Amino acid sequence: MAGHQGWVEEGFGAIADAFARNFDDFPELGAATTVFVNGRKVVELWGGVADEATGRPWERDTVVPVFSCAKGLVAVAVQLLAQQGRLDLDAPVARYWPEFARHGKEAVTCRMVLGHRAGVPVLDASPSFAEIAAWTPVVRALEEQKPLWEPGSAYEYHGQVFGFLLGEVVRRITGHTPGAYVREAVTGPLGLRAWIGASEAESAGRARLVEAEGRPGMPGPEHLLTRIVTMNGALTFPGLDEPHGWNDPELFAMELPGSGALASASGLAGLYAAAATGIDGTQRLLSEETVGDAVRELSSGPSWLGLDLGARWGSGFLLDSASFRPMLGPRSFGNDGAGGQFAFGDDAFGVGFAYVANRMVGHGDARANRLVEAVRGCVG
Numbered sequence: 001m002a003g004h005q006g007w008v009e010e011g012f013g014a015i016a017d018a019f020a021r022n023f024d025d026f027p028e029l030g031a032a033t034t035v036f037v038n039g040r041k042v043v044e045l046w047g048g049v050a051d052e053a054t055g056r057p058w059e060r061d062t063v064v065p066v067f068s069c070a071k072g073l074v075a076v077a078v079q080l081l082a083q084q085g086r087l088d089l090d091a092p093v094a095r096y097w098p099e100f101a102r103h104g105k106e107a108v109t110c111r112m113v114l115g116h117r118a119g120v121p122v123l124d125a126s127p128s129f130a131e132i133a134a135w136t137p138v139v140r141a142l143e144e145q146k147p148l149w150e151p152g153s154a155y156e157y158h159g160q161v162f163g164f165l166l167g168e169v170v171r172r173i174t175g176h177t178p179g180a181y182v183r184e185a186v187t188g189p190l191g192l193r194a195w196i197g198a199s200e201a202e203s204a205g206r207a208r209l210v211e212a213e214g215r216p217g218m219p220g221p222e223h224l225l226t227r228i229v230t231m232n233g234a235l236t237f238p239g240l241d242e243p244h245g246w247n248d249p250e251l252f253a254m255e256l257p258g259s260g261a262l263a264s265a266s267g268l269a270g271l272y273a274a275a276a277t278g279i280d281g282t283q284r285l286l287s288e289e290t291v292g293d294a295v296r297e298l299s300s301g302p303s304w305l306g307l308d309l310g311a312r313w314g315s316g317f318l319l320d321s322a323s324f325r326p327m328l329g330p331r332s333f334g335n336d337g338a339g340g341q342f343a344f345g346d347d348a349f350g351v352g353f354a355y356v357a358n359r360m361v362g363h364g365d366a367r368a369n370r371l372v373e374a375v376r377g378c379v380g
Contacts, residue, residue, distance in 0.1 A: 006032075006045035006060070011378060018374040019045045022367045027212050029359040030058035032265035033371055036273035036352035037379060039280055044266060050207035050358065063193055063262045064207040064356050065246050067337030068159070070196055070261035072268070073182045074166050075294075075316025075335070076275050076285065078110060080185060083290045086173050089114065089315060093165070096172045103146040112152050113165050114316040115298030119147030120165070121156045122224060126232040129244045133254035135177065138164045148304070155299035155313070159228040160235070163196075163257030166316075179255040186285065187267065190274055194267035197255040203262055207358040208247050209240050209339060215362040224305060238338070238360060259338075265354045272334065272345030273352025284347070291347050295319055295333050318344070326369055328376055342368035349379050 004023070008016045015035060022028050030048035034041065050058045081087040087096070089111040094101035100108070105120070112118040123141045131137035142165055148156075158165070167178035174181045179196030187194050195202055218226045221233055229237050235256075239245040252262050270279055276291065278284040286294070299313040300321075310323030317333035318325050325336055327344050328351060334344025340361050343354035353375055355368040 004045070004047040006043075006047075008045070009042040012043050014374040014377050015043050015371060016045060018370050019047070022370060023048065026361065026367055027359055028357065028367065029210060030062070030064075030207050031355065031357035031359075031367070032058060032060075032062065033355045034265040034269035034353075035375055036269055036277070036279065038350040039273060039277045039282070041266070041269075046265070050205075052208065052210050058207060059205070061193060061264055061266070062205060062207050063198075063202070063264045063267070064341070064358050065209060065252070065337075065339065066261050066263045066268065066341040066343075066356055067246075067259045067339055069263065069268060069335050069337040069341050069343055070257055070259050071162055071316065072271065072335040072343060073186070073194060073196055073261055074163055074170075074178050074257050075114065076186060076271060077170055077178060077182050078114065078166050078316060079275075079286055079290055079294055081170065081173055082110075083287060087169070089293075093169060096169050099143045102143055105145070105147060105151065108147070108151045110166060110169060111298070111315055113158060113162060115155060115313050116158045116162070116303075117152050117155045117299060118158060118161075118165070119149045119151040119154075120145050120161055121148065121158045121304075122161065122228045123232060127234060129234050132231060132234055132256070133250075135164075135255065139168050142168070154304045156304035157225075157228060158258075160231050160256070160258040161228075163259070167255070167257045177255050178257045186274065187271065190270060190279060190282070192267040192270040192274070194261060194263035194271055195252075196257050196261050198252045198262045200249065200253070203249050203252045206252075206262055209238075209358050209360055211238055211240065212359050212361045215360060225307075263354075263356065265356045268341075268343035268354035268356065269352045271352070272343055272354070276345035276347040276352060277350050279352075288347060291331060291333065291345075295331055326372055328372075328380065336368070340365040340367055342372075351375065351379060
């Protein structure tokens, strides 16, 4: 593969082979993958082009929009607060955010939100892009929102609401918006390149997204799934180069905690390695007990909309699923992104893994799965 750079420790060569094969077998443009094992980086690979228009190469530290991998940053923050005794995941959200307890949401817990079971996957209100960036209008809309079903009784992907609802709980407890709290408590001290709310300097060298030819589109604007993903049309999807699209730095300057993270492969893999094992001798962020609680299945099978892609959800994380996102086993916990990005941790195998790319292929994208299979062969 032209421009294939980086290194792997002895015994992990199969991951480099799989990474190179992705460029041969898929319409890969630029990509990177990083693997930690027992707190030590054992794989760091990158290659290809970060910006198709200019030919700018992908560098070791290149960051890229990672869509719903952002949920992993939020979920780690929420689990950390629970572990510290500052947040009870099974208490009503209203304990921390009293104004939320309206219109049938009195019994909604953070656990329900983490498992996409809270009944508020979408807003009736249609905040503008500027209002979403201002945060408070979304919070007010969530306070006025009525659940679509009895909270806890069914599940549906809470695409953008996940980040705002949990993010406001984080803000009520810590005084920081979720991106600022993650930066202060997790990524900042560890020097990880993964942010919700990036500075101009942080987002300057990011990879630009492109769509693969033939990538399936979204249903019409009135479809609930489209409304969930676009916040009733205020966000475009995929909408890469239009105003407020996913290549627009304005999108990453604001806090969009359900889907608006910028990260490098090492930043995301480091986040999960830090959570599962600790990095380079640091204490693990999430205890064995916390991870055990997080990987208990809360949601699977057909969603409220009747969709069943094979996903399984724990408390804030995707779980190992052969038909959706294969990982390493019952202690695996992660999140994926709409562009094919994927990151997870596993404290039984001591792994933190991430794959990021800028060519958006679509659901069923096998690039990350192939790498995970190689990881499994090396550590399993």
